[in-house]
Amino acid sequence: MTVTIIGLGLIGGSLALNLRKHGLVQRLIGVEQSSAHARRALELGLVDEIDDLSSAVRRADLIVVAVPVDAMVAVLPPVLDAVAAHQVVIDVGSTKQALLAAVAGHPNRGRFVAVHPMAGTEHSGPEAAFAELFEGKVVVLCDTANSDPDAVQLVEKLFQTVPMRLLYLDGADHDLHTAYVSHISHITSFALALTVLEKEKEEQRIFDLASGGFESTVRLAKSAPATWVPIFRQNRLNVLDVLDEHLHQLQHLRELLAREDYVGLTEQIQQANHIRKILP
Amino acid sequence: MTVTIIGLGLIGGSLALNLRKHGLVQRLIGVEQSSAHARRALELGLVDEIDDLSSAVRRADLIVVAVPVDAMVAVLPPVLDAVAAHQVVIDVGSTKQALLAAVAGHPNRGRFVAVHPMAGTEHSGPEAAFAELFEGKVVVLCDTANSDPDAVQLVEKLFQTVPMRLLYLDGADHDLHTAYVSHISHITSFALALTVLEKEKEEQRIFDLASGGFESTVRLAKSAPATWVPIFRQNRLNVLDVLDEHLHQLQHLRELLAREDYVGLTEQIQQANHIRKILP
Numbered sequence: 001m002t003v004t005i006i007g008l009g010l011i012g013g014s015l016a017l018n019l020r021k022h023g024l025v026q027r028l029i030g031v032e033q034s035s036a037h038a039r040r041a042l043e044l045g046l047v048d049e050i051d052d053l054s055s056a057v058r059r060a061d062l063i064v065v066a067v068p069v070d071a072m073v074a075v076l077p078p079v080l081d082a083v084a085a086h087q088v089v090i091d092v093g094s095t096k097q098a099l100l101a102a103v104a105g106h107p108n109r110g111r112f113v114a115v116h117p118m119a120g121t122e123h124s125g126p127e128a129a130f131a132e133l134f135e136g137k138v139v140v141l142c143d144t145a146n147s148d149p150d151a152v153q154l155v156e157k158l159f160q161t162v163p164m165r166l167l168y169l170d171g172a173d174h175d176l177h178t179a180y181v182s183h184i185s186h187i188t189s190f191a192l193a194l195t196v197l198e199k200e201k202e203e204q205r206i207f208d209l210a211s212g213g214f215e216s217t218v219r220l221a222k223s224a225p226a227t228w229v230p231i232f233r234q235n236r237l238n239v240l241d242v243l244d245e246h247l248h249q250l251q252h253l254r255e256l257l258a259r260e261d262y263v264g265l266t267e268q269i270q271q272a273n274h275i276r277k278i279l280p
Numbered sequence: 281m282t283v284t285i286i287g288l289g290l291i292g293g294s295l296a297l298n299l300r301k302h303g304l305v306q307r308l309i310g311v312e313q314s315s316a317h318a319r320r321a322l323e324l325g326l327v328d329e330i331d332d333l334s335s336a337v338r339r340a341d342l343i344v345v346a347v348p349v350d351a352m353v354a355v356l357p358p359v360l361d362a363v364a365a366h367q368v369v370i371d372v373g374s375t376k377q378a379l380l381a382a383v384a385g386h387p388n389r390g391r392f393v394a395v396h397p398m399a400g401t402e403h404s405g406p407e408a409a410f411a412e413l414f415e416g417k418v419v420v421l422c423d424t425a426n427s428d429p430d431a432v433q434l435v436e437k438l439f440q441t442v443p444m445r446l447l448y449l450d451g452a453d454h455d456l457h458t459a460y461v462s463h464i465s466h467i468t469s470f471a472l473a474l475t476v477l478e479k480e481k482e483e484q485r486i487f488d489l490a491s492g493g494f495e496s497t498v499r500l501a502k503s504a505p506a507t508w509v510p511i512f513r514q515n516r517l518n519v520l521d522v523l524d525e526h527l528h529q530l531q532h533l534r535e536l537l538a539r540e541d542y543v544g545l546t547e548q549i550q551q552a553n554h555i556r557k558i559l560p
Contacts, residue, residue, distance in 0.1 A: 208445075209398060232537055279498065
């Protein structure tokens, strides 16, 4: 199988390494707008060659679109225009409704499978890629009823080999649930970093005193705006809804502390501790 | 050296294991209010024996008070009442001003060194203890000018052996800086857990979709209220101050997203990314 990967960052690069590790591909072709990233991807062996978009699409059995979600909406329709009946196209983006709307009714819609491998790190670019990123995680397949059965089967087989756990959702549910358990974490982490950078002017003190707890909550604040602003934009209403709930919860904790209601504060923390049952 | 550890939880238990690992102690005596924890601490080999408070204090060269910070303020003064001129007492608490005020002017104040090893996990109790918890982390020594030089030297030697990096702060500075880089992280994590538990009623979905990013930001929400409510209480004004800044930053991000100011949102995320320079 020849695979073309459009966008050789953390996600596209890691998938390339994983596919190669399992011997699922004979040839890996990369398409990459940044010449520096293209060169680095070749040096790191993420792909065998770099090609231009139209040629790379034509030559592939499977095309993986792994660009930020704003570029995805622009790139996917012309890619679908160009594919033949034996080819399969997937995305790997963190939002789905806008993308699915962009290809709804497309004559080649059946060749496309909407995919979200639920894994990432705070790093980006080809250097950040590693073959194990997705292993053991969940991959969400969206609205598979609108994809051709053979295309869905190929994608299922591919992600089972990674290996990942397959989950099926419709696009609207996907965007709602990921706002809760992924997108909001990034907002709170960005805000936490801004808070500490604003309040703690002595950078050496942050370095000295940052313990594991702080580092793990602030880690996501290192994530790239080029990845996350388009995600927040496409999932804006869901993110605003969860963010309002989060502000409400924070304000409630603040009020309990301000009026020294330590019984109430204890109850809220006990309630928060329930997350332990779900994520042991 | 005989060491008495009052409170055999994560912190006291981990310190016991570390001291034993380095062969710094001949005998470890535990004092523990919970008989279940006392029994478990013996089974796990955290201490050689359990004794009552007054006997355990009398027999020790070094006494480590490792109870929650509200109990600390009550326990430390009578412990100091009982010590002789050759004995040393330390605490290992996350707040310092209230404790330092509680022993200010005590006739044996010189035998006490205020210590905060900056390490922890979201788990608690003797089962959570492990010898490596503190290794390579920072330990803060507070207001050492009010401790006898030989007591400070013993404590320095002990924590250098762990090994930890020593940092000297006054109690007020300690409480201010730890509000920024430790206490606020716990508040945001508790609020995040409450948000997700409130919004996402399908617990299986949380489990399925929680990726590494969410797990790392919500991890601290598993922490025990018995530990953290007393910390928030003793450091209330600093925590409220940082929390207000955090609410302000979150509200700012919310407003930028609500009015679709993606340039402004990008700038804020770039600003948050500066945390990368401080915590690489």
